[in-house]
Amino acid sequence: MNVVINKRLSAIGACLVVVFVTSGCASTTDIRSDYDPDANFGAYNTYNIMESAGPDGGSYQGFFTQYMIAAIETEMESRGYTKAEDPDLWVNFNAILQEKTKVTTSSAAPPMGMGGYYGYRGGYYGAWGGYGYGTETHVSEYTEGTYNIDLVDNKRGQLVWEAVGTGKVSQEKLDNLQQAVMEGVPKFFAKYPFTAGDPNPVVTE
Numbered sequence: 001m002n003v004v005i006n007k008r009l010s011a012i013g014a015c016l017v018v019v020f021v022t023s024g025c026a027s028t029t030d031i032r033s034d035y036d037p038d039a040n041f042g043a044y045n046t047y048n049i050m051e052s053a054g055p056d057g058g059s060y061q062g063f064f065t066q067y068m069i070a071a072i073e074t075e076m077e078s079r080g081y082t083k084a085e086d087p088d089l090w091v092n093f094n095a096i097l098q099e100k101t102k103v104t105t106s107s108a109a110p111p112m113g114m115g116g117y118y119g120y121r122g123g124y125y126g127a128w129g130g131y132g133y134g135t136e137t138h139v140s141e142y143t144e145g146t147y148n149i150d151l152v153d154n155k156r157g158q159l160v161w162e163a164v165g166t167g168k169v170s171q172e173k174l175d176n177l178q179q180a181v182m183e184g185v186p187k188f189f190a191k192y193p194f195t196a197g198d199p200n201p202v203v204t205e
Contacts, residue, residue, distance in 0.1 A: 033163040033191035035201075039153060041160070042199030046084035047076045050092045050152075067178045068093055071185035072149070079189075080196030089160075090152040149188050163188040 035041075049072065054065035061069075072091055073083065081089070151161040165188065193201035 030167065031163060031165040031187060031191065033161065033188070035161040035193070036159070039158075039160040040199060041194040041201070042197055044088040044153075044194075045081065045196045046087040047081045047089040047091055047151075048083055048085065048087040049073075050090050053092045053094070055095050064177060064181065067181040068185065071182050075185055075189040075192075079192070079194070082196075087154055090154055092150040092152060093148060095147045149185075151192075161192060161194075163191050 049069050054061065054068060056062050056065050072093070076091065077083075147165045149163045150159055152158065153160050195202075
């Protein structure tokens, strides 16, 4: 049982670390956000974290969930929101892992068929234009992590803001999960354009 739990926590940690910090690969994490233009953000002054928030999905809170709650509280309070039992905004967050397959093709044969399998042509002739010779197919499998932070209007029971991050999972950042969370959560909230009691959005990157 402990082995299963540890594997699950490691997978969750890997997912969220890669979403929060740039991985060792050339690509970076894609973070997108949107908000309900009809919501009255000027009426929101208080917040709280949903009891079921996080990948643990219950009363048990793993280290990741604890780090996330602390980071979110810092971001909300820096924007003027105060914590309340019956808040204007509920905060929810979650993460999932998905196995992905990437298929690419590339040219493998030089002009006139010299080298490799097509070397038997000896350079005396090549194929016609558009002929698909000399291609190689490469198949790679990887794990993709997707992470959400949601703000929900308590009275209406409706989502009013969401930030979604997606990126490849890397084990390299797991050694310091707390630091990754503390550095990553602000990247999501950088796309939240409101402060408590102010209906006017500010321009964000």
